[in-house]
Amino acid sequence: MAATAKGPLDGVRVLDLSRVWAGPHCTRILADLGAEVIHISGRRLVGRREVTRETAMILGTYPDNDPGERHWNRNVLNNDMGRNKLDVTLELNTERGVELFKQLVKISDIVIENYSPRVMPNLGINYPILKAINPAIIYCSMPGYGSEGPFQNFVSYGTTIDPHSGLASRMGYPGEEPHMSGNAYPDPASGMFATGAIMTALFSRYRTGKGQYISLAQAESGAALTGEASLGYQLSGEVPPRIGNGHVRKAPHGAYPCKGDDKWVAISVGTEKQWANFRDAVGKPGWADDERYLTLEGRLQHQPELDGHVADWTRGRDAYDAMRLLQEAGIAAGVVVNADELMNDEHLNQRGFFWKFDHPEAGVQTHAGQPIRLSKTPARHYRPAPTLGQHHPYVLGELLGLSDDEITDLEETGIIGYTPLVRE
Amino acid sequence: MATVSELGNGALAELTVLDLSHYVAGAYCGKLLAAFGAEVIKIEAPGVGDGARQVGPFPDRSPDPEASALYLYLNTGKKGLTLDLASEGGSAILKELVTQTDVLIENFAPGVMESMGLDYATLSAINPRLVMASISNFGQSGPYREYRADTMVEMALSGQMYVNGDPDREPLSSSGYQPSYQSALYAYSGIMAALIARDRDDKGQYLDVSIQEAMVSEHQFTLNGFTASGKIRMRSGNRYGSVHPSTILPCKADDNGKPGLVSLGISDPTQYVLFLQLLDMSELLDDPRFANPQMCAVNYREFDALISTWFMDHTAEEIVNALQDNRIPAAFVNEVSDVLDDPQYEFRGFWKEIDHPVAGNHRYAGLPYHLSEAPPVYERANLLGEHTNEVLAEKLGYDSDRLGQLREGGVI
Numbered sequence: 120m121a122a123t124a125k126g127p128l129d130g131v132r133v134l135d136l137s138r139v140w141a142g143p144h145c146t147r148i149l150a151d152l153g154a155e156v157i158h159i160s161g162r163r164l165v166g167r168r169e170v171t172r173e174t175a176m177i178l179g180t181y182p183d184n185d186p187g188e189r190h191w192n193r194n195v196l197n198n199d200m201g202r203n204k205l206d207v208t209l210e211l212n213t214e215r216g217v218e219l220f221k222q223l224v225k226i227s228d229i230v231i232e233n234y235s236p237r238v239m240p241n242l243g244i245n246y247p248i249l250k251a252i253n254p255a256i257i258y259c260s261m262p263g264y265g266s267e268g269p270f271q272n273f274v275s276y277g278t279t280i281d282p283h284s285g286l287a288s289r290m291g292y293p294g295e296e297p298h299m300s301g302n303a304y305p306d307p308a309s310g311m312f313a314t315g316a317i318m319t320a321l322f323s324r325y326r327t328g329k330g331q332y333i334s335l336a337q338a339e340s341g342a343a344l345t346g347e348a349s350l351g352y353q354l355s356g357e358v359p360p361r362i363g364n365g366h367v368r369k370a371p372h373g374a375y376p377c378k379g380d381d382k383w384v385a386i387s388v389g390t391e392k393q394w395a396n397f398r399d400a401v402g403k404p405g406w407a408d409d410e411r412y413l414t415l416e417g418r419l420q421h422q423p424e425l426d427g428h429v430a431d432w433t434r435g436r437d438a439y440d441a442m443r444l445l446q447e448a449g450i451a452a453g454v455v456v457n458a459d460e461l462m463n464d465e466h467l468n469q470r471g472f473f474w475k476f477d478h479p480e481a482g483v484q485t486h487a488g489q490p491i492r493l494s495k496t497p498a499r500h501y502r503p504a505p506t507l508g509q510h511h512p513y514v515l516g517e518l519l520g521l522s523d524d525e526i527t528d529l530e531e532t533g534i535i536g537y538t539p540l541v542r543e
Numbered sequence: 544m545a546t547v548s549e550l551g552n553g554a555l556a557e558l559t560v561l562d563l564s565h566y567v568a569g570a571y572c573g574k575l576l577a578a579f580g581a582e583v584i585k586i587e588a589p590g591v592g593d594g595a596r597q598v599g600p601f602p603d604r605s606p607d608p609e610a611s612a613l614y615l616y617l618n619t620g621k622k623g624l625t626l627d628l629a630s631e632g633g634s635a636i637l638k639e640l641v642t643q644t645d646v647l648i649e650n651f652a653p654g655v656m657e658s659m660g661l662d663y664a665t666l667s668a669i670n671p672r673l674v675m676a677s678i679s680n681f682g683q684s685g686p687y688r689e690y691r692a693d694t695m696v697e698m699a700l701s702g703q704m705y706v707n708g709d710p711d712r713e714p715l716s717s718s719g720y721q722p723s724y725q726s727a728l729y730a731y732s733g734i735m736a737a738l739i740a741r742d743r744d745d746k747g748q749y750l751d752v753s754i755q756e757a758m759v760s761e762h763q764f765t766l767n768g769f770t771a772s773g774k775i776r777m778r779s780g781n782r783y784g785s786v787h788p789s790t791i792l793p794c795k796a797d798d799n800g801k802p803g804l805v806s807l808g809i810s811d812p813t814q815y816v817l818f819l820q821l822l823d824m825s826e827l828l829d830d831p832r833f834a835n836p837q838m839c840a841v842n843y844r845e846f847d848a849l850i851s852t853w854f855m856d857h858t859a860e861e862i863v864n865a866l867q868d869n870r871i872p873a874a875f876v877n878e879v880s881d882v883l884d885d886p887q888y889e890f891r892g893f894w895k896e897i898d899h900p901v902a903g904n905h906r907y908a909g910l911p912y913h914l915s916e917a918p919p920v921y922e923r924a925n926l927l928g929e930h931t932n933e934v935l936a937e938k939l940g941y942d943s944d945r946l947g948q949l950r951e952g953g954v955i
Contacts, residue, residue: 127737127740152736177785178785179772179774180767180768180774183772184771184772196767199763200763246915259912265891269886270887271887273872274872278806279873279874282804282806282877283874283876283877283885285878285879288876288878289719289879290716292708292715296793298707298708298715301707302703303783308721309911312728312911315575315728315731316910316914318736319555319917322738323554323914323916329916331917332913333912333913333914336911336912337911338887338888339888339909339911339912340911342893342908342911343910344724345879346616348612349879349880350907351600351612351613351879352879353883354599355600355601355602359600364695364713364716369693374695374713376713383705387692387693387695387696449691451692452691452696453696453700457776459769459775461701461766462766466687467759469686470682470753472756472759486766486770487756487760490726490756490757490760491729491732491750491752492682492733492750493736493750494751496740496748
């Protein structure tokens with residue numbers, strides 16, 4: 120497709136006040152799709168002033184564990200979230216800061232923030248105020264529990280939303296307590312809902328000329344993504360038990376150890392046909408003909424023994440060999456890939472999924488690409504993540520028409536800057 | 544320009560969607576479009592319908608294709624049309640419908656649409672404004688294109704599973720359908736983006752969403768550590784990463800005898816100091832093993848043993864309230880039954896009561912967001928083939944003779 124094709128969100132301007140993950144995950148998609156996303160941060164929120172080499176070693180997110188002279192520009196987490204975006208600093212706890220923000224609202228389409236619900240009103244910013252400035256503005260707020268209700272002021276992270284929403288109840292070793300995602304999954308999941316909501320509002324605005332207020336609760340994302348289970352509970356009266364990697368209608372179904380340290384292959388056998396194929400694929404061993412395993416019911420009933428047999432088959436094998444052999448026999452199977460195997464996955468690489476960015480301070484970095492693959496207006500990697508305050512000249516100068524002197528004055532009064540401020 | 548009230552029943556009321564989904568991924572995507580007023584026509588095979596109808600859970604554990612929770616939840620607000628797409632008559636009808644369609648969603652295995660003569664090239668020739676979204680396990684190209692998968696296999700091959708669970712036990716997948724749900728959300732946004740682009744150039748396009756890629760995109764931290772420094776993110780048990788206590792801990796059972804569990808999300812030093820003050824255990828800060836959340840993570844077993852007395856003396860509610868009063872992140876640990884009674888969800892009106900002629904009246908999870916000017920519409924799932932006559936009569940002008948013939952021929 121033409122490399123010059125414009126992104127589907129070309130011409131859409133987003134003011135991104137969001138932090139950490141849920142919000143940035145959303146604006147990262149908007150930016151990949153061609154929106155002009157201006158990330159706005161107060162410099163107290165950028166992170167600590169100093170990152171020692173030791174801390175960098177623990178975090179593992181600075182290139183070669185070297186935080187460099189300006190660590191805030193070298194953190195690969197931030198640079199992944201910040202790709203394709205522009206960056207300005209602005210102290211919103213100052214009158215001048217808020218005034219400049221409002222001027223930007225006048226010429227923008229979307230504002231997004233994921234602060235706790237008291238932060239923005241404290242700064243004198245809320246939807247009614249911004250709507251008065253620009254009736255077409257779409258304002259998305261996405262605190263953990265929502266902007267209203269008894270838990271509205273609860274401090275939350277993806278890690279606490281996970282058990283609260285019921286998501287964690289759907290993961291766990293058999294008979295044990297709910298298990299947290301290793302990955303703060305509710306964060307990106309909430310970001311996905313925000314993305315869809317914003318685009319729906321945008322589509323609507325192209326018709327009505329009016330913006331709107333989007334009130335998202337991250338906790339509700341988790342409950343929406345387990346909605347079939349909460350409805351199922353009402354129908355059956357049963358709370359689904361935790362069954363590890365087992366499955367109520369499939370056996371064998373689990374992660375089985377393979378050759379090497381911490382290597383596993385996930386194998387899923389459901390239908391009778393798949394069971395027959397599986398038996399053939401593993402070489403028709405004697406145990407597979409055991410009458411206890413003749414029917415799905417029998418296999419479900421005797422899972423521990425069955426799992427033992429399967430593990431005996433996988434244990435001496437390379438996980439990839441096991442996966443390929445089973446997949447060729449029509450069995451769902453997959454290597455439980457770690458970070459290294461994932462980024463070297465031949466399929467993802469052949470599909471060109473990963474994007475490389477050459478960042479001026481962090482070097483070449485490989486990030487996940489964009490799963491939204493549109494044939495005519497593809498998502499693209501336009502530019503590496505900005506350095507802190509990199510786009511002051513464009514945003515304050517070109518967009519808002521401030522003179523060089525005025526921008527220098529903002530620097531001198533600390534309303535903008537290029538280094539983090541120490542948290543008090 | 545239309546006003547909001549002229550838009551009628553939602554932001555997407557002008558759209559017609561053909562939903563050729565089965566199970567979860569395509570179905571959830573179609574449900575989201577229906578929630579904003581799009582006319583979503585769910586197309587199922589005559590007789591059996593969507594496989595989700597066989598999954599359950601069912602009322603009284605008795606299987607009924609019209610009362611499967613999975614189907615009911617994922618197909619709210621849709622019209623039901625049965626059509627044998629594999630038959631010549633069926634694919635011809637689909638092509639006729641495509642002329643009046645904005646969006647087509649399908650999640651067959653790659654190649655299936657093509658085998659029925661319904662690939663994007665064919666359909667876009669019929670209607671160049673068509674936005675067609677295909678969701679599949681591994682996408683429409685590449686060496687794994689034909690690979691089979693379910694939730695666990697997607698969790699495995701996307702790298703999600705490796706980081707879930709105890710370091711000294713097998714990695715954990717999750718029950719439910721998270722990979723499919725995420726791909727549905729990518730498809731939803733992709734479709735909206737394509738519709739926005741279509742407003743400009745009047746052309747539709749094709750959207751290829753891979754469930755694997757969706758899930759790989761949901762843990763950048765794993766990828767970022769590896770690309771920066773070669774770090775391989777490991778499982779850390781029922782705890783989060785390199786800070787503690789960000790975990791789930793046992794506590795005192797409540798008055799109803801519900802086993803006590805509470806979630807903590809302490810990661811920054813200020814919260815950590817406040818937490819120990821609250822427990823009256825500030826002296827732990829002088830012990831190098833527990834000097835800060837990072838050191839605490841290294842010595843979490845000893846730490847959990849030390850604080851367990853206090854936790855076993857307090858219920859989850861007491862702990863959550865005491866900690867939150869001090870701005871320390873703590874939360875309830877809920878089963879899917881508990882969330883139905885949670886006061887926060889209740890306050891925001893998250894649960895939607897929907898009546899269904901077979902399954903009865905129940906509370907369904909809504910959307911996690913409110914749009915101030917375009918409130919979502921929540922209507923029950925379609926019965927199998929419920930709107931077949933209506934859709935074919937209204938859209939294609941078929942009379943009762945024609946419908947009768949099609950029914951006899953097994954096409955509808």
